[in-house]
Structure formats: C-alpha cells, structure tokens
Amino acid sequence: MAAVAIDSGKGGNGDVWMRLVSLYAVAAIYPSVQISVFVPPFMQRLATHIFSDRLFISCGRPSGRSLIYTSLGIKNLVIPIIKGCRFISPYGRQVLRKKGNFCRQVAGNMLYAIFDRLGVIQSPPAAGKTVYQGYEEITAVKAFRKTSYNAFCRQLKKDMASLQYKSVNGAPVSRALHIPGDLHQYILVFPAGTARQFIPVWWAKKFLPHACYAFFYKDKMANAFLRQGLKVVYFYEEPGDIIELAKYARHTLSTDSFPSHLLQYATGNCSITITEAPANAVTSPAFTGRVIDAVAPCHPCLHMDRGNHPLCQAGYEECINWKSEVYTKNILSAVCPVKNII
Structure with missing residues (x-):
C-alpha cells in the first residue's frame, strides 16, 4: 500500500x-x-x-x-x-x-x-x-x-x-461551553474574521439587533457588541463548540471565516457571507445552505489581516459590501425569510 x-x-x-x-x-x-x-x-x-x-x-x-x-x-x-x-x-x-x-x-x-x-x-x-x-x-x-x-x-x-x-453527533466540545436555553429562538451569527470579512458592529445593531453573536472567548471584539446591547455567546478551544452552538440555533449566519468551513459540512441550515475570495472558491460544491455573494466592485480581493494591514487592497478599513443595500437585502432575505422575525 x-x-x-x-x-x-x-x-x-x-x-x-x-x-x-x-x-x-x-x-x-x-x-x-x-x-x-x-x-x-x-x-x-x-x-x-x-x-x-x-x-x-x-x-x-x-x-x-x-x-x-x-x-x-x-x-x-x-x-x-x-x-x-x-x-x-x-x-x-x-x-x-x-x-x-x-x-x-x-x-x-x-x-x-x-x-x-x-x-x-x-x-x-x-x-x-x-x-x-x-x-x-x-x-x-x-x-x-x-x-x-x-x-x-x-x-x-x-x-x-x-x-x-x-x-x-458526538463531536467533542469544551467543558466551558454553555448553550443558552432559548438559542432555538435566535439567528446565530459568527461575525468575526481576521481580515475584512468581519461584520461591523453598526451593521449588526441596525439590521440584526435581535440575533445572537458568537465569539471566541478571547476575542476582544465581543465587547463592542456587548456595549451595543447585543446578545453574545462564546465558544472555546474545541472547534466542535461552533457546530454545537449552530445545532441549537434557529438559523446560522457566518462570515467567510473558520466557522463557515466547519458549518458547511455540518448543516444546511446556514448562510455564508462572501467578501474577499470568489464564492465558488471558498464554499463547497456539496454545501446545501445559502451563499450571499459579494457585490462590491473591488471583489475579489487579497486576504490581508487587519493586524498588519489597517486598510484592504482597495484602501478601505471596512469592506464596502456592508454599506451596500443590495448585499444587506440579500443577507436578510436568506436569514429572515419570514417578515417581522427581527
């Protein structure tokens, strides 16, 4: 062999x-x-x-x-x-x-x-x-x-x-993981990303104020969401935590970041936002959920982590997809197909 x-x-x-x-x-x-x-x-x-x-x-x-x-x-x-x-x-x-x-x-x-x-x-x-x-x-x-x-x-x-x-079924999770008893009522959002994928807190507050936002427990970005009165849950060192949280949520929304790659092979009850790479490059041909493609004229762009690159390749601090009415409408129609649930 x-x-x-x-x-x-x-x-x-x-x-x-x-x-x-x-x-x-x-x-x-x-x-x-x-x-x-x-x-x-x-x-x-x-x-x-x-x-x-x-x-x-x-x-x-x-x-x-x-x-x-x-x-x-x-x-x-x-x-x-x-x-x-x-x-x-x-x-x-x-x-x-x-x-x-x-x-x-x-x-x-x-x-x-x-x-x-x-x-x-x-x-x-x-x-x-x-x-x-x-x-x-x-x-x-x-x-x-x-x-x-x-x-x-x-x-x-x-x-x-x-x-x-x-x-x-049986994926290992962290002992510290807590599943809120009412999580089934919420859209669960994984908003983070090392580059420009991240969901700006202003966008979250304006368009999905009643969602639940999931962060790695060491991610200081969670504090900005808490200060805006948004509901936050945490996952820990075991990547199975991400899957376990999504399992109990009403629907899951993830940026094109690590959680999205786990979720593509764990559930079809999921929507993924695209900002940097072409959609067909980072979403599996077998994925059965929704893909919200980028609409920015500068898409696709290089992955440039925020820590070393304050601005993206096109010169923006935040991805301009988040300022697009079309992009926002496409996200909301994917995660909120029924009116008045947010």
Whole structure:
C-alpha cells in the first residue's frame, strides 16, 4: 500500500479544514493510498472524530518525509528545502497572477514548474478557472493530481451526509461551553474574521439587533457588541463548540471565516457571507445552505489581516459590501425569510 504523510501547515484554520475534507474525499477515490495528516493540536479531537475512518490523524511531530502545506513564497522556502523539507504550495501561482507583473509571473511559474518536477514544492497546474480551493489543495499533491474536478465534487457530495451526521453527533466540545436555553429562538451569527470579512458592529445593531453573536472567548471584539446591547455567546478551544452552538440555533449566519468551513459540512441550515475570495472558491460544491455573494466592485480581493494591514487592497478599513443595500437585502432575505422575525 502506498503512503503519503502530510503536514497540514500553519495557514488559516479554514484552509486546514478544507484540506482535511478534501483529503478525506481523495482517500475514498484512492483507497490503496494510506494518508497520514498532522493537524494543529486544538483540531485533533474533532478531526479524529470525523475523519479517522479514512485518514490517520495525528498532532505529533511530523516525519521528516512529510509534505508540508505552506503559504510562503519560493524565496522563503529555499533554506528549508536545502535542509530536506518538502512543501505543498496550493496558491503560490494564484498570488503571482494577482500581484506579479508579467516578467515576475513568467519567472515565478517557471520556478514553480522546476521545483514541482523535483518534488520539493508541489503545486497545482496553473489555471485561470476558479474552482473550490479544496480541489487545488489536493491536486497540488502529485499523488492525487490526476483527480478530475467532477470526480472530486461527486465524492464530496457522497460524503456530505456522513460528515453532517458525525459533526452533530458526538463531536467533542469544551467543558466551558454553555448553550443558552432559548438559542432555538435566535439567528446565530459568527461575525468575526481576521481580515475584512468581519461584520461591523453598526451593521449588526441596525439590521440584526435581535440575533445572537458568537465569539471566541478571547476575542476582544465581543465587547463592542456587548456595549451595543447585543446578545453574545462564546465558544472555546474545541472547534466542535461552533457546530454545537449552530445545532441549537434557529438559523446560522457566518462570515467567510473558520466557522463557515466547519458549518458547511455540518448543516444546511446556514448562510455564508462572501467578501474577499470568489464564492465558488471558498464554499463547497456539496454545501446545501445559502451563499450571499459579494457585490462590491473591488471583489475579489487579497486576504490581508487587519493586524498588519489597517486598510484592504482597495484602501478601505471596512469592506464596502456592508454599506451596500443590495448585499444587506440579500443577507436578510436568506436569514429572515419570514417578515417581522427581527
């Protein structure tokens, strides 16, 4: 039996979850390949609960031959490669298309092609069509590169019922998690995001004043919502907390952030707002909930975390989608299909 060891890397948590779901699908397509995945420690219990029937999940130290997912550029990988590391770069070429001038794109693509042939930086073939990011995550790996998009999507859809069942039945949760007894009466909103996805507190107060807003317990942004008299609940270190809260809510709304990637495979009673990436890149082809696509003329845009970038690529502090009447109307029609429930 062939074996592939993969380190899920240090990228965004949503990226890691898309990789797991996609590798889970690939494991069914290539049953003769044993796939071991090293995940962040906080994700191990939930990942083991959901994926361990096909994947070997571990948060221990990856083996020296593991392929490491990375978002770093080539120049940052040269020294680790010399030391024997091997990488998977799902979107290095995408960044070149978005940021590089023509000469940089040609030179960069040539280098990616050379490193891919050598097997030290494996990357998906350059393509202009935007597809679900999870597909690029797995076709970057040489062992799975012949997987067609149609076969991949079919397997995602086959897996959906099982993933939803395991997500809402027996998923590990934090001991500190508290489920409000009246949560079933509320629209539950996950408003956070490291970049411009976040829902501004003024928008929440004006348009969904009677919703319940869920925050990671260390997120100081929750205080701004509390000061406006908005109802707040907290989730903790176990990502299963997010799923457990959504299970009891009337409906769930999430920005395109980590919670949305968990919720896509846990429930169809969910709506997801799009601000940065193309909708079909970050929402699963198997997702049965509602997707509220961006309407801003500057969409799509690069992910730029607020901590290091006070302004987005277009020069705004807040995403201008939140100031659009059309965007707001689309959100409200998705989460409040019956009049007068907010």
